[in-house]
Amino acid sequence: MRDDRTEALGRWYARHARDLPWRVPPGDGERPDPYRTWLSEVMLQQTTVAAVKDYFARFTTTWPDVRALAAADDADVMAAWAGLGYYARARNLLKCARTVVADHDGVFPRTEAALLALPGIGPYTAAAIAAIAFQERAVVVDGNVERVMTRLGAIETPLPAAKPEIRALADRLTPEDRPGDHAQAVMDLGATVCTPKSPACVICPLRDHCAGRKAGIAESLPRKAPKAPKPERRGYVYLARNGTDYLVETRPPKGLLGGMLAFPTSEWSETPLPAAPFDARWRDAGEVRHTFTHFHLTLKVLTTAKRGNPDRGEWARLDPEALPTLFAKAHRAAFPSK
Known part of the structure; x- marks a missing residue:
């Protein structure tokens, strides 16, 4: 027997489901494409729907199915991902696509357990693909779901201890x-009604069932344990521009921004040493600051117009705004528009 809360949420979703390019509307009868479901879920990890839409459109136009993506050149995929952040996702995207083609004949496995065995697919993504693309009963829990559940059940235990x-x-x-x-309904409710600040309880389909609202604590949930301050790291970034050419290098495949095209940098640490790619009179162009998941980074921006013979990297004609956000910031600091 279905729970009254589940029934109320289902009726609400039938009327108010978001129109998203990777989604099949409720009651449509069409089976969702596992490839599009997987691609969207990977892109949406720690990224907003608004930021993902254009990237999703470009990816599905360029690589319309998993076989096309598996056959893609690594550099092309990394370049297409530039600006979306969390670049390990792009590397895992290729690994996963190639595994699906090599080990599963280009067909995504249907079960949560089998999906979880694929590269780059964690518990949330496996559950989401299983539930959405294959209608396997799986418990899907993301940030929106956490917020809805803590308020609905008045769960006051701070995160992450509250997860069970x-x-x-x-x-x-x-x-x-x-x-x-159901999974998409809970996520939509969290994204549009049960929002982090000023939840719209008056129009919520679960308002009569919400223990948090009844206790007057809904807006304060979920509770979160205090976060430790992020460490600070520093470094140098070198922008050599000669005409329309820039000196760039491909970052190591592992680590932050792995495999991405970038301007040369020093190490990133508390006490970095300069590491210019060639001898030149490097001009100080200020600093840029960027925050990664685990630390804050400040880079001193140094620039030159000399076309030297670099120890690493190569000269290339490119659009600096297509580089990862950190390096696009550095370019704007070095060469501000007039």
Whole structure:
């Protein structure tokens, strides 16, 4: 027997589901494409829907299925991903596509367990693909779901310790039939109604069932344990421009921004040493600051117009704004538009 909360949410979703390019509308009858579901879920990790839409459109136009993506050149995929951030996702995207083609004849496995065995697919993504693309009952929990569940159940345990309680409640509400629509309904509710600040409780389909609203604490949930301050790192970035050519290098395949085209840099540490790619009179163009998941980074920007013989990298004609955000920032610092 379906839970009353699940029924109310399903009715709301049938009327208010977001129109997203990777989604099949509720009641449409069309089966979602596992490739598009997987691609969108990977892109949406720690990234907003608004930021993902254009990238999703470009990827699916250039590589319309998993076989096309698996056959793509690494550099082309990394370049297409530039600006979306969290670049390990792009590397894992290629690994996963190639594994699906090599080990599964180009067909995504249908079960949560089998999906979890693919490169770059964690518990959330495996559950989401299984539920949405294959209608396997799987408990899908992302940030939006966490917020809805903590408020619905008045779960006051701080995150991340609250995760088992949140998952247990989400599990109780997940139906056997149409689990994909249910998962997307909870995510849509969190994104549009049960928002982090000023939740619109008056129009929420679960308002009469929400223990957090009844207790007057909904807006304060979920609770979060205090975060440790992020460490600070520093470094140097070198912008050599000669006419329309720039000196660039491909970063090592592992590590931050791995495999991405970038301007040469020094190490990133508390006490970095200069590491110019060639001898020149490097001009100080200020600093840029960027925050990664685990640390803040400040780079001193140095520039020259000399076309030297570099120890590393190569001269190339490119659009600096197509580089990862950190290096696009450095370019704007070195060569501000007039």
